[in-house]
Amino acid sequence: MIQRSQLDLRKFVVPEFICGHGALQLAGRYARNFGMKQVLLVTDPGVRAAGWAGAVGESLVEAGVSFTVFDSISVNPRSRQVMAGMETYLAEECNGIVAVGGGSPMDCAKGIGIASSNMRDIRTFEGVDRVPVPAPPLICIPTTAGSSADVSQFAIITDEERKRKIGIVSKAVVPDISLLDPEPLTTMSRDLTVDSGIDTLSHAVETYVSNASSPMTDVHALEAIRLITSTLPAVLEEPDNLNLRFSTLLASLHAGLAFSNASVGAAHAMAHSLGGAYDLVHGRCNALLLEHVMAANYEAEPERYNRIGAIIGRGGATPAEKVAAFRRALGVTETLAAVGVREDAIPALAEAAYNDPCMVTNPRNFTCEDIERIYMYAF
Amino acid sequence: MHSESPEDRDALREKIIGLGETSLHKSYYPELQSRLAELERFRALLDQTYDAIFLIRADTGKLADINASARQYLGYSREELLAKPFIDLISPQQKAWLVEFVQKSGDQLSKPGQTFTAPLVSRSGTEIPMEITVRSVTFGAEQYVVAVARDITDRIRTERELRIKESALESSTNGILIADLTGAVMYANRSCAAMFGYERADAIAGRNLEAFFADPTVGEKVTVHLLANPAIVQETVGLRSNGSPFHIQISGSVVQNDAGQPLCIMLIVMDITDRILNEQMKRETYAQLGKNIEQFAILGDHIRNPLQVIVGYAEMIDDPFAKRILEQARRIDDLVAELDRGWVESANVRQFLRRHGEGVEPSEEVFFHFSNRKQEDI
Known part of the structure; x- marks a missing residue:
């Protein structure tokens, strides 16, 4: 376990962001200000069907910026999708990217950016600080409140051949600006709202107990926990309430600012492994793992976990039990076995999680056997 | 991957926190600097070319950019040139033509290879002939025209010199044949065509040299000789297109490139039929003259012998007419002596003619002689 001190060196990188109702309509102005002439508008079919890609496109047209839509993106974006996007970017002679959507389009957009600026396969960037040439200007308009990809230094891409997620961690993938508008969140389904909300909570909890946390990240992590636990149940009741949606968006922003600088921990490492192997929704993986990781980590950071528990409030005796109660209250009741995970796959999942970069900032140094046990608790 | 050391994980953690050596905030500046350096290198490359390059704004016709050669050719500073419309650099006589060319070219300008020639006018007023390619x-969103101008002063001079040389070859009264090293004729001038009975010079091109000599092996022999020797002068028998032979003298040499490698052979052909016939006539005349001289000598003896008899008889008789007979005999003897002196003088003339080559054997200057024909055969 790493002993922490407030005198430890820490860095805090914050991208430019604009939040509030109507922020989406500024996409064209900022694209023009970044010198974009031909934009690759990266989105997914769902977001396009909901009309948000079209709204951003109108903003670009009004600003006199041409664009090409690339929406061949699935949940857990694939390396081939990134490379197809890169080909479109180059073929259309684009000079900037606007991403509209959740974590998948935004991570894919980051991948397209660095692959095209470096002219390399996206899988070669796996790891930390392995992007020599920064991506072209990237504007993000999140339509979910959870991934925080619009402000983070992470891009998670699924390597289809190896059936695992690769983590690309670099300041070079931090977007240039995020336009945080609550309105696109109103078209999220209940499940997506829950999964992305628990993703926010997982980011905030894991950052707060991260061995790389700092006073700056603590502020944002705790505010994120407060906002998401207090508003997520309410927003499920009133999905069209822009104030509630904005609170979840702010929660995601706070969590993003925190985890982009202090990183996350074992729950995310294990969720990446799980999502890569079974193509499961990232937020749902975190929902099924977080409480078990919290329990396993508790002894390393009891005070911090207790503070998290205090913010969540009711639901159990321990912070982990409170998180478990929170997710059950949101309707997330399944186990890993229920979502199709095979017990004999757990050692391989544990090994992949052990090698995930997120694991190095976990408050406890887990062995593979420790990780296997945590998977089994969630099984 | 279980073997990953704690040190490695600590280093990874440092980078995730943002404290790694290259954990820098996203910045386009290093890339910008790299691209600018790339552009500088490219500009240096453009500046090294001898061609003058102009980037012209399509809407105003003004220059947007130029390379170093453009400045050097025209003698203006970069700032002065960037304030000028490109058309102002064109010779006044060509301006109207250029405007019409650009209007006519229209969409063709977007394709490579639209080229025209026009003089550019330097600051000092000197007109520099240029071949200008535009695209x-x-x-x-900006439309431009790129004009690449190449100084063709040397080319024009070379072309002029070449035209003069071509005219000289064409107007030569001697026939001139140029053939490749296999003997195939590449060029023949008008005189050559006329000499060999062809209506047009280009009717000769492509034929082999063997077609031009009564002995078809002469062409090949001349070629082989020239590949081993610098020159050849030879008299031989040419063959006209209608098959009739005529006397020619050929002077041949090898044309070489700068590296001394043979490119082709050149033959200068002279019709020497008149000269050959003259020589033959002189030879015959001379032979007749010799015969006549010898006959004179014999005739003198033939006259003197009976005259001696007459003188003998006249001296033996005592007659008043004997004296007169002897007088007439002496006169005849004087006449014969006169004829003898004439014979000696004729022999001297013949000796003189022999010594000075009139009407005698062909020139001693012939370097090479293939023909086994005797002069009297033709």
Whole structure:
């Protein structure tokens, strides 16, 4: 376990962001200000069907910026999708990217950016600080409140051949600006709202107990926990309430600012492994793992976990039990076995999680056997 | 991957926190600097070319950019040139033509290879003949025309010299044949065509040299000889297109490139039929003259012998007419002596003619002689 001190060196990188109702309509102005002439508008079919890609496109047209839509993106974006996007970017002679959507389009957009600026396969960037040439200007308009990809230094891409997620961690993938508008969140389904909300909570909890946390990240992590636990149940009741949606968006922003600088921990490492192997929704993986990781980590950071528990409030005796109660209250009741995970796959999942970069900032140094046990608790 | 050391994980953690050596905030500046350096290198490359390059704004016709050669050719500073419309650099006589050319070219300008020649006028007023290739290009939303101008002063001079040389060859009264090293004729001038009975010079091109000699092996022999020797002068028998032979003298040499490698052979052909016939006539005349001289000598003896008899008889008789007979005999003897002196003088003339080559054997200057024909055969 790493002993922490407030005198430890820490860095805090914050991208430019604009939040509030109507922020989406500024996409064209900022694209023009970044010198974009031909934009690759990266989105997914769902977001396009909901009309948000079209709204951003109108903003670009009004600003006199041409664009090409690339929406061949699935949940857990694939390396081939990134490379197809890169080909479109180059073929259309684009000079900037606007991403509209959740974590998948935004991570894919980051991948397209660095692959095209470096002219390399996206899988070669796996790891930390392995992007020599920064991506072209990237504007993000999140339509979910959870991934925080619009402000983070992470891009998670699924390597289809190896059936695992690769983590690309670099300041070079931090977007240039995020336009945080609550309105696109109103078209999220209940499940997506829950999964992305628990993703926010997982980011905030894991950052707060991260061995790389700092006073700056603590502020944002705790505010994120407060906002998401207090508003997520309410927003499920009133999905069209822009104030509630904005609170979840702010929660995601706070969590993003925190985890982009202090990183996350074992729950995310294990969720990446799980999502890569079974193509499961990232937020749902975190929902099924977080409480078990919290329990396993508790002894390393009891005070911090207790503070998290205090913010969540009711639901159990321990912070982990409170998180478990929170997710059950949101309707997330399944186990890993229920979502199709095979017990004999757990050692391989544990090994992949052990090698995930997120694991190095976990408050406890887990062995593979420790990780296997945590998977089994969630099984 | 279980073997990953704690040190490695600590280093990874440092980078995730943002404290790694290259954990820098996203910045386009290093890339910008790299691209600018790339552009500088490219500009240096453009500046090294001898061609003058102009980037012209399509809407105003003004220069947007130029390379170093453009400045050097025209003698203006970069700032002065960028304030000028490109048309102002064109010779006044060609301006109207250029405007018409650009209007006519229209969409063709977007394709490569639209080229025209026009003089550019330097600051000092000197007109520099240029071959200018233009192409329409789009950078961003801006339309431009790229004009690449090449100084063709040397080329024009070379072309003029070449035309003079061609005219000289063409107007030569001697026939001139140029053939490749296999003997195939590449060029024949008008005189050559006329000499060999062809209506047009280009009717000869492509034929082999063997077609031009009564002995078909002469062409090949001349070629082989010239590949081993610098020159050849030879008299031989040419063959006209209608098959009739005539006397020619050929002077041949090898044309070489700068590296001394043979490129082709050149033959200068002279019709020497008149000269050959004259020589033959002189030879015959001379032979007749010799015969006549010898006959004179014999005739003198033939006259003197009976005259001696007459004188003998006249001296033996005592007659008043004997004296007169002897007088007439002496006169005849004087006449014969006169004829003898004439014979000696004729022999001297013949000796003189022999010594000075009139009407005698062909020139001693012939370097090479293939023909086994005797003069009297022709």
